[in-house]
Amino acid sequence: MEKKVDAVIGYRRGTIPMMNEPILIRDAEKADQLYWDSFCGINLANYLPKRKERLAIVAKGCDSRNIVIHLQEGQIKREQLQIIGVPCRGMVDRQKVWVKLEGKESTGVEETGDQIIVTGKDLKDSFNKADLLQDNCAICIHRNPVLYDELAGELVAEQTGVDRYEDVRAVEAMDPEARWQYFENLTKACIRCYACRNACPLCYCPTCFVDESRPQWMGKSLDPTDVRTFHFLRAFHCAGRCTDCGACERACPVGIKVRQFTKKLEKDVLDLYHFEAGMVPEGRPPLDVFLPDDPEGFIK
Amino acid sequence: MDEPFEPKIIAFLCNWCSYGGADLAGVSRLQYPPNIRVVRIPCSGRLDPKFILASFRRGADGVWVSGCHPGDCHYIAGNYYARRKFALLKGLLEHMGIEPGRLHFSWVSSAEATKFQQVVTEVTTAVKALGPAKHFIKQVPEVA
Numbered sequence: 001m002e003k004k005v006d007a008v009i010g011y012r013r014g015t016i017p018m019m020n021e022p023i024l025i026r027d028a029e030k031a032d033q034l035y036w037d038s039f040c041g042i043n044l045a046n047y048l049p050k051r052k053e054r055l056a057i058v059a060k061g062c063d064s065r066n067i068v069i070h071l072q073e074g075q076i077k078r079e080q081l082q083i084i085g086v087p088c089r090g091m092v093d094r095q096k097v098w099v100k101l102e103g104k105e106s107t108g109v110e111e112t113g114d115q116i117i118v119t120g121k122d123l124k125d126s127f128n129k130a131d132l133l134q135d136n137c138a139i140c141i142h143r144n145p146v147l148y149d150e151l152a153g154e155l156v157a158e159q160t161g162v163d164r165y166e167d168v169r170a171v172e173a174m175d176p177e178a179r180w181q182y183f184e185n186l187t188k189a190c191i192r193c194y195a196c197r198n199a200c201p202l203c204y205c206p207t208c209f210v211d212e213s214r215p216q217w218m219g220k221s222l223d224p225t226d227v228r229t230f231h232f233l234r235a236f237h238c239a240g241r242c243t244d245c246g247a248c249e250r251a252c253p254v255g256i257k258v259r260q261f262t263k264k265l266e267k268d269v270l271d272l273y274h275f276e277a278g279m280v281p282e283g284r285p286p287l288d289v290f291l292p293d294d295p296e297g298f299i300k
Numbered sequence: 301m302d303e304p305f306e307p308k309i310i311a312f313l314c315n316w317c318s319y320g321g322a323d324l325a326g327v328s329r330l331q332y333p334p335n336i337r338v339v340r341i342p343c344s345g346r347l348d349p350k351f352i353l354a355s356f357r358r359g360a361d362g363v364w365v366s367g368c369h370p371g372d373c374h375y376i377a378g379n380y381y382a383r384r385k386f387a388l389l390k391g392l393l394e395h396m397g398i399e400p401g402r403l404h405f406s407w408v409s410s411a412e413a414t415k416f417q418q419v420v421t422e423v424t425t426a427v428k429a430l431g432p433a434k435h436f437i438k439q440v441p442e443v444a
Contacts, residue, residue, distance in 0.1 A: 171395060180397025180435055209350065217350045218357075225438045229353055232396060236349055239388045264395045268388055287388075290380035292370065298390055299383070300406035300419050 005082050006053035009044050010034040017109040017118070018094040022047065034058070036152075037111055041091035041134060043247040045201040049075040057081060058152075060088040062136075062245035064145035065278030066201040069241055072278075072285060075204065085148025087156040090129070090137035091246075092116060095255060097132055101125070136246035136259060139164050146279055165267045167260065183228070183261075189254040190227045192220070196258050197234055199251035202241050209233055235261030240269045240286035243278050307361035307427040311336040311420075312351060313408075314344045316374040318366035320410025330417045333424040336364065343367065345378030349389050352403065356436040362402050362427035366419070369407040379407070397435060401426040 012023040012033045020039045024047070025031055036058075044057055045066030059067060064085060070076045097106075097118060106120040117126045130138075139162045144155045171179055194210065197203045209217055210230060218229040235258075242262045249259050269275050272295050275286040313319040319340050325332065341347055344367025355363050365386065373379045386405050394400050404423045408416050 168395075176394070176397050176399045178397075179395065183396050215354075217354060219438065223439065225357060225436055228396070228436065229357065232353065232392065233350065236389065236392060239385075239392075261392070261396075264392055265388055268391045272387055273384070287381070287384055290377065290384055292380070294380070294383055295387065296370075296383055298387065298405060300404065300422065 004054070005056040008034070008056040009047050010058040011036060011040045011042070017106050018092070018097060036086065038090070038092040038116070038129060039094065041246065041250050043199070043201050043245045045070060046199065046247070049204040051076060051080070054080050055082070056084055058084050058086055059145050059148060060086055061140065061142040061144055061146070062243050064147050065142065065243040066245060068147055068278040068281050069202065069243070069285070071281050072283070083145070083148045085145030085151045087145070087151070087153050088143045089156055090133045090140065090143070092129060092132045093134040097127070100127055134246045134250060136244050136249070147281060165263065168263050168267050171260070184224065186260060187227050187231055187256060190256055191254060192222060192227065192230065193253060195251040195253060196248035199247040200238070201247065202238050231258065231261055235265060238262050239265045240275065241277050242266055305428060305431060307335050307424065308359065309336045309362040309364055309423060309427055310355040310360045311338045312341050312347055312365045313338055314367040315340055315342050317368035317372065317410050318408040318416070321408040321412050321416040324410060324413035325416045328413050330413055332417045332420040335424045336420055343373065343375050343378040344382040345375065347382060352389070353436070356433065357438040359433065359437055361433045362404070362423060364404040364406070364423045366406045366408050369409055372409060399430050401430050402433065
Protein backbone atom coordinates (compact mmCIF):
# COMPACT_ATOMS: atom_id res chain seq x y z
CA MET A 1 0.00 0.00 0.00
CA GLU A 2 1.28 3.45 -0.88
CA LYS A 3 2.24 5.55 2.09
CA LYS A 4 0.69 8.92 1.42
CA VAL A 5 1.22 10.61 4.78
CA ASP A 6 3.46 10.37 7.81
CA ALA A 7 0.71 10.99 10.31
CA VAL A 8 -3.01 11.52 10.66
CA ILE A 9 -4.53 14.20 12.85
CA GLY A 10 -8.01 13.32 14.03
CA TYR A 11 -10.15 12.80 17.09
CA ARG A 12 -10.28 9.94 19.52
CA ARG A 13 -12.78 9.14 22.19
CA GLY A 14 -12.02 10.94 25.43
CA THR A 15 -11.59 9.11 28.71
CA ILE A 16 -14.73 10.74 30.04
CA PRO A 17 -17.95 11.37 28.10
CA MET A 18 -18.26 14.41 25.83
CA MET A 19 -14.51 15.07 26.02
CA ASN A 20 -13.10 13.83 22.73
CA GLU A 21 -9.47 14.66 22.27
CA PRO A 22 -7.20 15.34 19.34
CA ILE A 23 -4.82 12.57 18.35
CA LEU A 24 -1.84 12.37 16.03
CA ILE A 25 -1.46 8.86 14.68
CA ARG A 26 1.85 7.76 13.13
CA ASP A 27 1.15 4.06 13.13
CA ALA A 28 -1.45 2.65 10.68
CA GLU A 29 -2.41 -0.01 13.21
CA LYS A 30 -3.66 2.64 15.58
CA ALA A 31 -5.98 4.16 13.02
CA ASP A 32 -8.93 2.38 14.63
CA GLN A 33 -8.72 4.90 17.45
CA LEU A 34 -10.10 7.57 15.14
CA TYR A 35 -13.52 8.57 16.27
CA TRP A 36 -16.29 10.93 15.27
CA ASP A 37 -19.43 12.16 16.97
CA SER A 38 -20.98 15.47 17.95
CA PHE A 39 -18.32 16.27 20.53
CA CYS A 40 -15.45 16.90 18.11
CA GLY A 41 -15.52 20.67 18.50
CA ILE A 42 -11.76 21.16 18.81
CA ASN A 43 -10.34 22.88 15.73
CA LEU A 44 -7.63 20.56 14.43
CA ALA A 45 -6.13 23.21 12.14
CA ASN A 46 -4.47 24.45 15.32
CA TYR A 47 -1.97 21.58 15.05
CA LEU A 48 -0.71 22.40 11.55
CA PRO A 49 1.47 25.52 11.64
CA LYS A 50 5.12 24.93 10.70
CA ARG A 51 4.87 21.14 10.60
CA LYS A 52 7.35 19.53 8.27
CA GLU A 53 5.89 16.07 7.65
CA ARG A 54 3.07 15.01 5.33
CA LEU A 55 -0.19 14.99 7.20
CA ALA A 56 -3.72 13.80 6.81
CA ILE A 57 -6.16 15.88 8.78
CA VAL A 58 -9.81 15.48 9.63
CA ALA A 59 -11.61 18.70 8.79
CA LYS A 60 -15.10 19.97 9.47
CA GLY A 61 -16.36 23.07 7.66
CA CYS A 62 -14.64 25.46 10.05
CA ASP A 63 -11.42 23.42 10.31
CA SER A 64 -11.14 23.42 6.53
CA ARG A 65 -11.51 27.19 6.42
CA ASN A 66 -8.76 27.53 9.01
CA ILE A 67 -6.59 25.21 6.89
CA VAL A 68 -7.19 27.58 3.95
CA ILE A 69 -6.03 30.47 6.15
CA HIS A 70 -2.88 28.55 7.10
CA LEU A 71 -2.21 28.00 3.39
CA GLN A 72 -2.73 31.71 2.64
CA GLU A 73 -0.46 32.72 5.50
CA GLY A 74 2.26 30.25 4.53
CA GLN A 75 2.03 28.16 7.68
CA ILE A 76 1.84 24.88 5.79
CA LYS A 77 2.04 23.75 2.15
CA ARG A 78 -0.86 22.23 0.27
CA GLU A 79 1.36 19.35 -0.95
CA GLN A 80 1.90 18.28 2.64
CA LEU A 81 -1.77 17.87 3.30
CA GLN A 82 -4.30 15.18 2.67
CA ILE A 83 -7.55 16.70 3.88
CA ILE A 84 -10.26 14.31 5.03
CA GLY A 85 -13.35 16.45 4.85
CA VAL A 86 -16.17 15.67 7.23
CA PRO A 87 -19.50 17.38 6.60
CA CYS A 88 -20.64 18.55 10.01
CA ARG A 89 -24.10 18.70 11.56
CA GLY A 90 -23.05 20.99 14.37
CA MET A 91 -21.13 20.26 17.54
CA VAL A 92 -22.70 19.88 20.96
CA ASP A 93 -21.72 22.27 23.75
CA ARG A 94 -20.90 20.00 26.68
CA GLN A 95 -21.47 22.86 29.12
CA LYS A 96 -25.09 23.03 27.96
CA VAL A 97 -25.43 19.30 28.60
CA TRP A 98 -23.99 19.70 32.09
CA VAL A 99 -26.52 22.40 32.83
CA LYS A 100 -29.32 20.05 31.76
CA LEU A 101 -27.95 17.29 34.00
CA GLU A 102 -28.25 19.53 37.06
CA GLY A 103 -25.19 18.15 38.79
CA LYS A 104 -25.72 14.49 38.01
CA GLU A 105 -22.65 12.71 36.71
CA SER A 106 -22.72 11.11 33.29
CA THR A 107 -20.66 8.02 32.49
CA GLY A 108 -21.71 7.58 28.89
CA VAL A 109 -23.18 9.45 25.98
CA GLU A 110 -24.74 8.19 22.77
CA GLU A 111 -26.34 9.71 19.72
CA THR A 112 -29.29 8.55 17.71
CA GLY A 113 -30.13 10.89 14.89
CA ASP A 114 -31.09 14.18 16.49
CA GLN A 115 -31.15 12.86 20.05
CA ILE A 116 -28.34 12.89 22.59
CA ILE A 117 -28.72 10.17 25.20
CA VAL A 118 -26.78 10.64 28.41
CA THR A 119 -26.42 7.74 30.81
CA GLY A 120 -24.95 7.37 34.27
CA LYS A 121 -25.73 6.03 37.72
CA ASP A 122 -29.49 6.56 38.21
CA LEU A 123 -29.42 8.58 35.02
CA LYS A 124 -30.78 8.07 31.55
CA ASP A 125 -31.83 11.20 29.83
CA SER A 126 -32.44 12.11 26.24
CA PHE A 127 -32.16 15.60 24.80
CA ASN A 128 -32.72 17.27 21.46
CA LYS A 129 -29.36 17.87 19.88
CA ALA A 130 -30.63 21.10 18.32
CA ASP A 131 -31.03 22.62 21.81
CA LEU A 132 -27.49 21.76 22.83
CA LEU A 133 -25.46 23.02 19.86
CA GLN A 134 -22.52 25.34 20.42
CA ASP A 135 -23.65 28.93 19.87
CA ASN A 136 -21.51 29.27 16.75
CA CYS A 137 -22.75 25.96 15.29
CA ALA A 138 -26.37 27.02 15.66
CA ILE A 139 -25.72 29.94 13.29
CA CYS A 140 -23.16 28.18 11.05
CA ILE A 141 -23.61 28.55 7.30
CA HIS A 142 -20.53 26.60 6.19
CA ARG A 143 -20.94 23.10 7.56
CA ASN A 144 -19.37 21.38 4.57
CA PRO A 145 -15.60 21.56 4.19
CA VAL A 146 -14.50 24.12 1.60
CA LEU A 147 -11.33 22.23 0.68
CA TYR A 148 -10.77 18.48 0.84
CA ASP A 149 -9.12 15.54 -0.89
CA GLU A 150 -11.50 12.93 0.36
CA LEU A 151 -14.90 13.10 1.91
CA ALA A 152 -15.97 10.99 4.85
CA GLY A 153 -19.74 11.03 4.58
CA GLU A 154 -22.32 12.74 2.41
CA LEU A 155 -22.35 16.52 2.07
CA VAL A 156 -24.98 18.05 4.32
CA ALA A 157 -27.50 20.76 3.51
CA GLU A 158 -26.26 24.18 4.64
CA GLN A 159 -28.44 26.14 7.03
CA THR A 160 -30.22 29.02 5.39
CA GLY A 161 -32.05 31.98 6.81
CA VAL A 162 -29.96 32.13 9.99
CA ASP A 163 -29.31 35.53 11.50
CA ARG A 164 -25.58 35.49 12.18
CA TYR A 165 -25.25 38.88 13.82
CA GLU A 166 -28.32 39.26 16.01
CA ASP A 167 -26.24 39.61 19.20
CA VAL A 168 -23.77 42.05 17.62
CA ARG A 169 -26.62 44.32 16.55
CA ALA A 170 -28.11 44.16 20.03
CA VAL A 171 -24.84 45.52 21.48
CA GLU A 172 -24.50 48.10 18.70
CA ALA A 173 -27.89 49.48 19.65
CA MET A 174 -26.73 50.30 23.20
CA ASP A 175 -25.15 53.61 24.17
CA PRO A 176 -21.38 53.66 24.81
CA GLU A 177 -21.61 53.38 28.59
CA ALA A 178 -23.98 50.41 28.37
CA ARG A 179 -21.66 48.76 25.86
CA TRP A 180 -18.72 49.25 28.19
CA GLN A 181 -20.70 47.71 31.03
CA TYR A 182 -21.84 44.83 28.84
CA PHE A 183 -18.26 43.82 28.09
CA GLU A 184 -17.20 44.53 31.67
CA ASN A 185 -19.75 41.99 32.89
CA LEU A 186 -18.83 39.62 30.10
CA THR A 187 -15.14 39.45 31.03
CA LYS A 188 -15.57 39.76 34.79
CA ALA A 189 -14.85 36.09 35.37
CA CYS A 190 -11.70 36.01 33.22
CA ILE A 191 -8.72 34.41 34.96
CA ARG A 192 -6.31 35.16 32.09
CA CYS A 193 -5.48 31.51 31.49
CA TYR A 194 -5.14 32.21 27.73
CA ALA A 195 -7.04 29.03 26.89
CA CYS A 196 -8.96 31.01 24.24
CA ARG A 197 -5.68 32.00 22.64
CA ASN A 198 -4.19 28.53 22.82
CA ALA A 199 -7.22 26.83 21.32
CA CYS A 200 -7.33 29.28 18.41
CA PRO A 201 -5.75 28.10 15.15
CA LEU A 202 -5.03 31.72 14.21
CA CYS A 203 -2.71 32.27 17.18
CA TYR A 204 0.75 31.09 16.24
CA CYS A 205 3.06 34.09 16.76
CA PRO A 206 6.47 33.02 18.15
CA THR A 207 6.09 35.63 20.91
CA CYS A 208 2.57 36.55 21.86
CA PHE A 209 1.88 40.21 22.72
CA VAL A 210 0.87 39.13 26.21
CA ASP A 211 4.39 37.88 26.83
CA GLU A 212 6.19 40.92 25.47
CA SER A 213 7.86 42.84 28.27
CA ARG A 214 9.86 45.65 26.64
CA PRO A 215 7.62 47.46 26.03
CA GLN A 216 4.99 45.74 28.06
CA TRP A 217 1.72 46.38 26.27
CA MET A 218 -0.43 44.99 29.02
CA GLY A 219 0.04 43.98 32.62
CA LYS A 220 -0.29 40.39 33.72
CA SER A 221 -2.68 41.19 36.52
CA LEU A 222 -6.40 40.63 36.80
CA ASP A 223 -6.90 44.39 36.72
CA PRO A 224 -10.00 44.96 34.55
CA THR A 225 -8.07 47.23 32.17
CA ASP A 226 -5.50 44.50 31.55
CA VAL A 227 -8.22 41.94 31.02
CA ARG A 228 -9.95 44.27 28.59
CA THR A 229 -6.72 45.02 26.75
CA PHE A 230 -6.07 41.32 26.36
CA HIS A 231 -9.51 40.53 24.99
CA PHE A 232 -9.41 43.50 22.65
CA LEU A 233 -6.02 42.66 21.18
CA ARG A 234 -6.69 38.95 20.98
CA ALA A 235 -9.82 39.66 18.99
CA PHE A 236 -8.14 42.27 16.81
CA HIS A 237 -5.41 39.82 15.84
CA CYS A 238 -8.18 37.67 14.41
CA ALA A 239 -9.66 40.49 12.31
CA GLY A 240 -10.53 39.22 8.86
CA ARG A 241 -9.20 35.77 9.74
CA CYS A 242 -11.71 34.44 12.23
CA THR A 243 -13.93 31.66 10.89
CA ASP A 244 -16.14 31.65 13.97
CA CYS A 245 -15.18 28.03 14.72
CA GLY A 246 -15.94 28.62 18.39
CA ALA A 247 -12.71 27.04 19.66
CA CYS A 248 -12.06 30.03 21.95
CA GLU A 249 -15.45 29.94 23.58
CA ARG A 250 -15.35 26.17 23.85
CA ALA A 251 -12.00 26.30 25.64
CA CYS A 252 -12.97 28.97 28.16
CA PRO A 253 -13.08 27.40 31.62
CA VAL A 254 -15.27 30.15 33.04
CA GLY A 255 -17.74 30.37 30.17
CA ILE A 256 -16.93 33.84 28.79
CA LYS A 257 -18.64 34.53 25.48
CA VAL A 258 -15.39 35.60 23.87
CA ARG A 259 -16.91 35.38 20.40
CA GLN A 260 -18.72 38.64 21.13
CA PHE A 261 -15.43 40.40 20.40
CA THR A 262 -14.50 38.57 17.21
CA LYS A 263 -18.01 38.59 15.80
CA LYS A 264 -18.10 42.36 15.61
CA LEU A 265 -14.95 42.27 13.48
CA GLU A 266 -16.35 39.46 11.38
CA LYS A 267 -19.49 41.48 10.74
CA ASP A 268 -17.52 44.64 9.87
CA VAL A 269 -15.23 42.75 7.49
CA LEU A 270 -18.28 41.35 5.74
CA ASP A 271 -20.09 44.70 5.61
CA LEU A 272 -17.10 46.82 4.57
CA TYR A 273 -15.03 44.45 2.46
CA HIS A 274 -17.56 41.73 1.56
CA PHE A 275 -15.18 39.09 2.75
CA GLU A 276 -15.59 35.78 4.54
CA ALA A 277 -12.41 34.28 5.97
CA GLY A 278 -10.95 31.08 4.59
CA MET A 279 -13.37 30.37 1.76
CA VAL A 280 -10.96 30.24 -1.22
CA PRO A 281 -7.26 29.34 -1.09
CA GLU A 282 -6.42 31.76 -3.93
CA GLY A 283 -7.49 34.96 -2.15
CA ARG A 284 -5.53 37.11 0.28
CA PRO A 285 -6.78 38.04 3.77
CA PRO A 286 -8.71 41.36 3.79
CA LEU A 287 -6.09 43.23 5.81
CA ASP A 288 -3.39 42.20 3.35
CA VAL A 289 -5.09 43.89 0.39
CA PHE A 290 -6.94 47.14 -0.26
CA LEU A 291 -9.07 48.90 -2.82
CA PRO A 292 -8.47 52.55 -3.68
CA ASP A 293 -12.11 53.31 -2.90
CA ASP A 294 -12.42 51.45 0.41
CA PRO A 295 -14.97 53.13 2.73
CA GLU A 296 -13.41 56.03 4.65
CA GLY A 297 -16.36 57.99 5.96
CA PHE A 298 -14.81 58.06 9.43
CA ILE A 299 -11.62 59.82 8.28
CA LYS A 300 -11.51 63.62 8.33
CA MET B 301 -10.53 73.19 40.75
CA ASP B 302 -12.80 75.41 38.69
CA GLU B 303 -10.40 75.56 35.79
CA PRO B 304 -11.94 74.30 32.52
CA PHE B 305 -11.06 70.76 31.52
CA GLU B 306 -8.08 70.63 29.17
CA PRO B 307 -7.80 67.21 27.53
CA LYS B 308 -4.56 65.41 26.77
CA ILE B 309 -4.62 64.20 23.19
CA ILE B 310 -1.97 61.98 21.67
CA ALA B 311 -1.45 62.76 17.98
CA PHE B 312 0.28 60.14 15.84
CA LEU B 313 1.43 62.02 12.75
CA CYS B 314 2.98 60.48 9.68
CA ASN B 315 6.48 61.79 9.03
CA TRP B 316 5.91 62.68 5.38
CA CYS B 317 2.57 64.49 5.40
CA SER B 318 0.81 65.34 8.63
CA TYR B 319 4.02 66.05 10.55
CA GLY B 320 5.02 68.36 7.72
CA GLY B 321 1.57 69.93 7.90
CA ALA B 322 2.11 70.58 11.60
CA ASP B 323 5.48 72.10 10.81
CA LEU B 324 3.99 74.38 8.19
CA ALA B 325 1.21 75.40 10.56
CA GLY B 326 3.95 76.33 13.01
CA VAL B 327 6.09 78.40 10.66
CA SER B 328 2.92 80.04 9.31
CA ARG B 329 2.12 81.13 12.89
CA LEU B 330 -1.32 79.49 12.78
CA GLN B 331 -2.93 79.30 16.20
CA TYR B 332 -4.35 75.97 17.40
CA PRO B 333 -5.22 74.42 20.77
CA PRO B 334 -2.16 73.25 22.73
CA ASN B 335 -3.79 69.98 23.83
CA ILE B 336 -2.02 67.67 21.42
CA ARG B 337 1.17 65.72 22.15
CA VAL B 338 2.73 64.75 18.86
CA VAL B 339 4.34 61.39 18.23
CA ARG B 340 6.01 61.15 14.84
CA ILE B 341 5.57 57.82 13.07
CA PRO B 342 7.23 56.87 9.76
CA CYS B 343 3.89 56.14 8.07
CA SER B 344 0.27 55.80 9.14
CA GLY B 345 0.73 52.12 8.26
CA ARG B 346 3.22 51.89 11.13
CA LEU B 347 0.52 52.61 13.65
CA ASP B 348 0.02 49.50 15.72
CA PRO B 349 -3.33 49.28 17.55
CA LYS B 350 -1.25 48.72 20.67
CA PHE B 351 -0.05 52.35 20.45
CA ILE B 352 -3.62 53.58 20.76
CA LEU B 353 -4.36 51.25 23.65
CA ALA B 354 -1.12 52.28 25.36
CA SER B 355 -2.17 55.93 25.06
CA PHE B 356 -5.57 55.31 26.61
CA ARG B 357 -4.08 53.06 29.28
CA ARG B 358 -1.76 55.84 30.38
CA GLY B 359 -4.53 58.35 30.64
CA ALA B 360 -4.88 60.05 27.26
CA ASP B 361 -8.32 61.59 26.85
CA GLY B 362 -8.20 61.28 23.10
CA VAL B 363 -6.11 59.88 20.26
CA TRP B 364 -5.73 61.32 16.80
CA VAL B 365 -4.01 59.54 13.93
CA SER B 366 -3.15 61.37 10.75
CA GLY B 367 -1.40 60.36 7.55
CA CYS B 368 -1.04 61.17 3.87
CA HIS B 369 -4.03 61.39 1.57
CA PRO B 370 -4.81 58.15 -0.31
CA GLY B 371 -2.48 57.98 -3.31
CA ASP B 372 0.16 60.22 -1.71
CA CYS B 373 1.83 57.68 0.57
CA HIS B 374 5.62 57.94 0.58
CA TYR B 375 5.67 54.14 0.66
CA ILE B 376 3.05 53.93 -2.14
CA ALA B 377 0.33 52.05 -0.24
CA GLY B 378 0.93 52.24 3.53
CA ASN B 379 -2.08 54.42 4.16
CA TYR B 380 -4.37 52.16 2.11
CA TYR B 381 -3.52 49.22 4.36
CA ALA B 382 -3.81 51.50 7.39
CA ARG B 383 -7.28 52.61 6.33
CA ARG B 384 -8.68 49.07 6.52
CA LYS B 385 -6.97 48.51 9.85
CA PHE B 386 -8.31 51.80 11.26
CA ALA B 387 -11.88 51.10 10.14
CA LEU B 388 -11.96 47.77 11.98
CA LEU B 389 -10.06 49.16 14.96
CA LYS B 390 -12.38 52.10 15.44
CA GLY B 391 -15.38 49.82 14.99
CA LEU B 392 -14.26 47.38 17.67
CA LEU B 393 -13.10 50.02 20.16
CA GLU B 394 -16.41 51.82 19.92
CA HIS B 395 -18.27 48.53 20.04
CA MET B 396 -16.57 47.90 23.37
CA GLY B 397 -17.72 51.17 24.84
CA ILE B 398 -15.13 53.82 23.91
CA GLU B 399 -17.10 56.97 23.06
CA PRO B 400 -17.12 57.79 19.32
CA GLY B 401 -15.47 61.19 19.87
CA ARG B 402 -12.28 59.89 21.53
CA LEU B 403 -10.55 58.40 18.52
CA HIS B 404 -10.00 60.41 15.36
CA PHE B 405 -8.43 59.78 11.98
CA SER B 406 -7.55 62.23 9.24
CA TRP B 407 -5.55 62.73 6.08
CA VAL B 408 -3.48 65.94 6.18
CA SER B 409 -0.83 66.70 3.56
CA SER B 410 2.33 68.70 4.29
CA ALA B 411 0.85 71.63 2.38
CA GLU B 412 -2.39 71.68 4.33
CA ALA B 413 -1.44 73.83 7.32
CA THR B 414 -4.94 75.26 7.55
CA LYS B 415 -6.50 71.81 7.43
CA PHE B 416 -4.11 70.80 10.22
CA GLN B 417 -5.23 73.75 12.29
CA GLN B 418 -8.87 72.96 11.57
CA VAL B 419 -8.57 69.26 12.46
CA VAL B 420 -6.70 69.92 15.73
CA THR B 421 -9.47 72.30 16.70
CA GLU B 422 -12.19 69.81 15.77
CA VAL B 423 -10.51 66.96 17.64
CA THR B 424 -9.89 69.06 20.74
CA THR B 425 -13.46 70.33 20.80
CA ALA B 426 -14.84 66.82 20.44
CA VAL B 427 -12.67 65.38 23.21
CA LYS B 428 -13.30 68.35 25.48
CA ALA B 429 -17.04 67.85 25.07
CA LEU B 430 -16.71 64.25 26.27
CA GLY B 431 -14.82 65.19 29.42
CA PRO B 432 -11.94 63.23 30.97
CA ALA B 433 -11.46 59.63 29.85
CA LYS B 434 -13.18 57.15 32.14
CA HIS B 435 -12.25 53.86 30.58
CA PHE B 436 -9.23 51.84 29.61
CA ILE B 437 -7.05 53.61 32.18
CA LYS B 438 -4.59 51.41 33.99
CA GLN B 439 -5.21 52.17 37.65
CA VAL B 440 -2.75 49.81 39.29
CA PRO B 441 0.92 50.83 38.90
CA GLU B 442 2.66 48.78 36.25
CA VAL B 443 5.10 46.21 37.57
CA ALA B 444 8.54 46.65 36.05
